[in-house]
Amino acid sequence: MAPTALLEGANLRKTYRLGRDTTVEALRGVDVRIEPGEMVAIMGPSGSGKSTLMHILGLLHAPDLNHGPRPELRFEGRDIVALSDAERTRIRARRMGFVFQDFNLVPTLTALENVMLACDYAGVRGPAARTASRGALDLVGLAGRGDHRPVELSGGEQQRVAIARALVNRPSLVLADEPTGNLDSERSAEVLALLRRFNREHGQTFVLVTHDAEVGAACDRVVRMRDGRVRDQAPVALATPVDLSPRVAAVA
C-alpha cells in the first residue's frame, strides 16, 4: 500500500433514528482505505451499510461522533471528520464527483448546462467552463448532444452526461451509487467500460456502490459489507478482463 491513502476512514459508525424509539445501526465501526488510482466496488446486500458508507466517504453525511471510539476520516491527507457543511460542500464541489443510480440531472437544464453547473459550483465560469464541459461531453461520446434536455436523452445517454458532470472538474475521487442500476445490460457494459477507461487512462479514482457482480468483477478490489461491517476486501482476480471499447461491448 502507498504511504498516503487518498481516503482513509477508521471507526466509522452511523446510527439513524427512524422513529421515537427505533434506531438503525447502519455502520457499526468500519475501517476503509482508498488508494489513489484505485477502482473499488463496495458490495453487499440491502441494509448492509454500503450506501451509508458511500455517503460518509462522499461527505454527504458525517460519521457519528457521540458513541464508540472516535472516528477518523482523512481525504487527501486532511482531517474531514468535523468540517462544517460549507467546507464539506466546497470539497464535494471541487475535489469529488458524483454519479447516481437515477442519473439525477437537473431537468430544466440541457446536457451541457448540467455539466457546466458542476464547473460553476467549483468556481469555474464563463468560456473556461463551456470549453471544459464540451470536452467532458466529448469524452463520454456525447459531443453532439449537449443542447438536449435530459428528457430527450436515453437512460444510457443521461448516465453518460452524469459521468461527464462528475469528471469535468478533474476530481481526485468519483463516487458512484449503483451507476448501472437503471440500465439494461448493454448500456451497463458501456457505462462500466467508460468508467474503467477513465480509471486506466487518466488514473481516476472511483468508488462504486453496486449490487451487480459484474461491476464488482470489473474493479480492482471489492469491499464486501454485511450488517454494517466490512466482511472482507479482496483484490479482484486479474483473470476477469473487461472490454474497453464500449461500442462493441456485450457482457452476457
Place this chain on the structure above:
Amino acid sequence: MQLLRDLGRRKVRTTLTILGITIGIWALVVFGSMANKINALVAGGSEFYAGKVTVSAAGGSMGFGSPLAISAADRIAGLPGVDVVVPGVSLLMSDQASTVSFGIPELIEGQVAGADRGRETFALHYASGRALTPADEGSDVTVVGSDIARQHNLRVGDSLTLRGEPFTVVGILEPTLTAPDTTAVVPLAAGQRLFVASLPTLVSARLDPTAIASGLTVYPKPGVAPEAVAAEIKTAEPDLVTMTSADFDRQVGSSTSILNAILVGIALISLVVGGLSVINTMAMSVAERTREIGIKRAIGGGRLRIVRELVTESALIGFLGGAVGLALGAALVLAANEAGRSSGTVLFQLTPGTALTAVAFSTLLGAFAGFVPALHAARLDPVTALRYE
C-alpha cells in the same frame, strides 16, 4: 435569462402564480388610482380655498345657491382684516339630475376678470386661447375647463350653449384635476343674468341682476389669517356663511380619508391573497424540486446558492405578476376614464408613484414569499432529498 427560460419550462405553475400576483397588483393599481383621484380632488379643493374666505348666503353651499346682495361686498371690504373682495356668481351648468357626478359638478362661474387684484394664488394654465379680461364684461364669452372642452369637443372660437344662451369660447384650460376642469368661466354680468334666470320666477322678478352675487371671495390683508377674517365676517354679517381651507379640509378631508382607508384596505387584502398564493406555489415548487435540490447540494451547490436561486426566481415571478397586473390595471383605468369622460365621471388617476410602488411591492412580496421555502430547501439533507420521489 436562463431563469426566464426555466420559468418557461414550468409553464403552468409559473402562469398560475403570476396570475395570483397579477390580480392582487391589478386591484392595488385600480383602487390606488381611485384613491389618488380622490386625494387630488381634495388637495385641489384645499388649495383652491387656501388663503381666502369664501362667503355665501345662508342656505347655499360652497359658493353657489342662494343670491346675496352685492352691496355686502362693500361692507365686508370695510372690515379691518380684509384686503380685497371679489363678488361672483356660480351656478350649476344644468339643473338636471344626470349631471350629478362623482367629484365636482359642472359649474358656470361669473366674475370680473382681474377683480382679485392679483391675490388669487390658484394658478391656471391655458391649453389654448386666452384668459378673460375686464374688457369682456358685457359680452357673452367663456373660458372652459379641460373636461368641458373634451366633452363638448370645443375649440377656441366654437360656441357653447350655457343655460340656453350661446357663448363664444375664447380660452381652454389645462387639466387641473379639480374644480376648474368642469367649470365654464364667464364675465360677471353674463353670470348674473344666467343666475337670476335660473332662480324661481317669483324670486327673480324682484331682483336686479346687476345687484346680486351668489358668493364673495374675500382675500385677507397680508399677515391676517383667513380664519380671523372669517370670524370678523360672521360677526358683522350673521346672515352670511363663510368657508375657509380649514373648513374644507374638515368637511371633506375626514370623509375621504375613510374612503381612502377602505380602498387601500381592499387592495392590500388582494395583495395578501396574491402573496399567499406565491408562498403556496413556491412551497409546492420546492417540494416538486426536492430531488433537483438534492442533486445540486450533492454535487457541491452551497446552501446560500440554493436560497439565492429560489428567492430570485420567486422575486422574478412577483415582478412579472406586478408588471402584468400594472398593465391590466392601467388598461382598465384608462378605458374607464375614457368611457367616463363624456359623463364627467373621471374616477381614476394612475400616478407614476402608484405604478412604481405596485411593481416594487410585488417583487418584494415575491422574494419574501420565496424565502421561507428556500430556507427549507437549503436545510434539506442531500441524501434524503435525492431519495425523494
